[in-house]
Amino acid sequence: MNTPPTVTAADDVREILLALADQLATGPHYRILTEADRLALILNEVTTRHGYGVPALNLDQEVRRHAPAVDWEISRGEYALIVRRAAGGAL
Structure with a gap:
């Protein structure tokens, strides 16, 4: 019997970081990002x-x-570039 691969917390972190990078890279990528924006984006992605x-x-x-x-x-x-790079080290 085949068992599905286990999704780890590191996989979740990587997926969320990549989703954040995608969100930041689309839209007005030139707009300034604040710490409050960063926290809100992370919380939104996690709760979604x-x-x-x-x-x-x-x-x-x-x-x-x-x-x-x-x-x-x-x-x-x-910041999208930084987060994308961080996703590579999220293991």
Whole structure:
């Protein structure tokens, strides 16, 4: 009997980071991204995929750990590149 591959937390983190990068790269990629934008995008993506509850909160914290805080002026497109690179190291 074939068993489906197990989805790990690292897989979830990678998928969310890549989805964030895609969102940031589309639309007005030149617009400045703030820390509040970063947190809102992460929370929105996590809750869209996993709902609410302790597992989603834990995943939100893990994604935030991999997506660097925005404490400098950066465009959405530039940050998309950073997040995409972070997704490669999310294992």
